[in-house]
Every structure is written in C-alpha cells, then in structure tokens.
Amino acid sequence: MTYCVAMRLKEGLVMLSDTRTNAGVDHIATFTKMHVCEVPGERVICVLSAGNLAVTQSVIQHVTEGPSTEAGQPSETLLNVPTMFRAAELVGDAIGQVFRTHGEAMKAQDVRFDVNMLVGGQIKGKPMRLFQVYSAGNFIEASEDTPYLQIGEHKYGKPILDRAAHYDTDPNDAIKLALVSMDSTIRSNLTVGPPVDLLVYRRDTFKVGLRRRIGEDDPYFRGIREQWSKALRDAYRAIPRPDWAQ
C-alpha cells in the first residue's frame, strides 16, 4: 500500500509520499513514489504514485522519457508539455497506454490494474495546479475549497487535514500537517512506512524549494510523532467525563 498527500496552497505546493511497497506481507521493499521533473527557471512538475508498482513505473517511464517511438521522433514528456492540464492528460494517456499493453494479461493473472497519481506543479507563465489522475486516465483538480488530495491509504490521515488544511495555510505549516497525517497513517497501517519523501514548491519560483528524504530517525519527524501522540492523549484527558456517566 501507499500513502501520498499533496496540498495546493496560496503560497505553494507541499507534496509528501511514503516509500513502502509490498506484495504480500513477506515481500516488502522501499521505492520512491515521488518523481520530479524540473527545468530551473521554467517548470517544476512533481508526480506522486500509488498502486501496482509495475504499472506506476511504466507510467513514469512514459511521461518522463516518452513512449518507445521511432528513433529521432521527439516525445512529449513532462519536460516539454505546455501546461499543467496537458501534464495531467499526458499521465492519464500513459495510464491508458499501459492498460492497453498489460491490462488483459494482468486480469488473466487476477492482478488488479490499480493506479492513482497526484500531478502538481507550475510552468512559467501558467498557474500552479494540482491534479489527481485515476486508473481510467480521467482526473480531478484541487481547488481553494478543497486544497488537498490524497491517494493510497488515505483514511487514517484525513481527520487532521479535514480540520486544519486551508488554502491560505503557510507551506511551512503544511509540512507539519502532511507529516502528522503521514504519521497517523504509518502508525495505523503497516503497509505504509518510512522514509518519506517531501517536496515543497513556492509559487512563481520555477525551481524546487525543498526536497528532503525524512527517515524514521529524523529528529524533527521523531519529534512530531512524539508531540502529536502526546497531544492527542493530553487532549482526550483534558475532555471532562460526561456528567451523566457513573
């Protein structure tokens, strides 16, 4: 399983993904689910992926290097798409291509064709956007009302986002929110695990603002985990018992 969360805020994008993959409980590995295309000064596009690893790796291959077309023919990739909308379309098209290639054989083997991607970024002269692309290749976009999108094992980490993630949240606070949301997920679901990959992009900068791999022993992440657990326990203790109890 996987957990990825992305927020499109007034001041920038914050994207976070775990790295655990599993095929059964005895086949666990670490793969990054964050893929960044950067042309400094011109574009940053970050893709987070969830689902069957063979599918997601194929899709990433298609959208970063292009499909294996005839030699010399230039491919459309995330490095040259003209808009973020076209970037989301390209990811959706690549999912469709992989489905046409492997979907039937996967079905014959009872393997679900299962893929979800978050595509966020900005291209010079265009707005910063964030999309979620589904297995069918169609997609939705984050809005000011709902600034965050999640893929994978999303439920454990949703309550704090529902309460505290707003369009005008500062990206540095959104880092905290994303890490708290990730911590809740890691704690309640074994198939989501550290290290986690973080990317922060600030609007109209056209370069990666921060990219960091955060391991289990990272002092800040460990601090968040301890403080958050303590805060939850303290908060529940601080609630008075019902006067109708006893």
Add this chain to the structure above:
Amino acid sequence: MTYCVAMRLKEGLVMLSDTRTNAGVDHIATFTKMHVCEVPGERVICVLSAGNLAVTQSVIQHVTEGPSTEAGQPSETLLNVPTMFRAAELVGDAIGQVFRTHGEAMKAQDVRFDVNMLVGGQIKGKPMRLFQVYSAGNFIEASEDTPYLQIGEHKYGKPILDRAAHYDTDPNDAIKLALVSMDSTIRSNLTVGPPVDLLVYRRDTFKVGLRRRIGEDDPYFRGIREQWSKALRDAYRAIPRPDWAQ
C-alpha cells in the same frame, strides 16, 4: 455504512454505534445497530451490527427470538445461551443460516452478503468477553493487548484508539475515547451519522450500567466535538516548524 466500536476493559465494557444506514446517497435512514439482551442480575449481552441491513436484522431476529422452529420447541437465544462463547457461536450460526437462505439470491442481484457483528457481555459466573463475528460466522476475541474492536468504517477513528485505549482505561474515559473516535469518523465520512447509541456495562454487575442515545445536539457530544477539533488544531500549531524549512 456504519461505525461501531467496543472496548473490553478491566472494569467493564463500553460499546458505541452510529445509526445511519444508506442504500445509495439518496436513501438514508436511521436504524439502531445496538441490540441489548438483559436479564437483570443474570446477564447482559450487547450486539452491534454492520453490513447489509436485511441480513443484520435477520441475524438479530434469529438470535433474540430464535429461528422459526416448530411451535412449542424452545429456541436457543442470547437470553438463554450458557456462555459468551456460545453467544458468539450462535450469532455466527445465525449468519450462516441467513446466508443459506438468502446468499444465492443476493448474489444473483449483485448484492454483497456483508455482515460484521460485535458481541460483548457477561453471564453470571462467567467472564466478561467481547467478540467480533465475521460474515463467514467465524470470530475473534478482544484481549488485554488489544482491548478494542471496530466494525464498519473503522479507519478514521482508529488513530486515537491506537494511542489511548488500554485494558486498564477507566470506562468513563473510554466513553470519551469512543465518542472522539466516532466524531472523527462522522466528520470524515458522510455515511456514518448521529444519533449514536452508547452502552456501558460494569464487570460483575449483570445489569446495563448506562444506555444512552446521544444526538447531534447533545451538549456533551457537541462539547467533545468542539474541544477535540480545537485540540487537534492547537496541537498542530504548537509543533515548531522544521528548522530545515524556508
């Protein structure tokens, strides 16, 4: 959908269920999912149910009034089973009976045979126990290590239980925990909704200690919801920003 949570603690049982049922988003209704069999001074058995309403109502009918056997033949029900283990078996057997009666026709209509039940209580002279019974009629039991069980839409409300529910938690504190867990679920999932039904049973009392329907406007529940939201937001604000950010 549904959310039910039950805790078997050193001092007693705390069981809580929502009341929302839905067949599609435009067919929403309120049904209790809590069914209590009490023989004061002798036994209390409480069943919480999740899944297809036709199935769960049939199962409850079977275990409270007995199957429609020949007139005069006494039925085995939750009111006369000799042990809690037998109570869980009886619920499992009833699920099997309903499956044999309706399973095939439901499958023909593409309706999932989907049922999960929590069965908790105590019978005079026997230990207090809590079981979760699955669609197949098999079941597991809560332990001192894992004192709580959940059915239905369980993920949103799990993080606080993972952190704060212990075998030696006082039942009055467990009421708070259960309501916080329920609130997180209600807030993040529209198919789980108030009012909620609460039962508290204190070990070796053989009578219902507290049974209460708690509506959206219940001042205590509203207080919990507000305090909990505020506490989460405050806790996240209190976490310092990472010194590597910016």
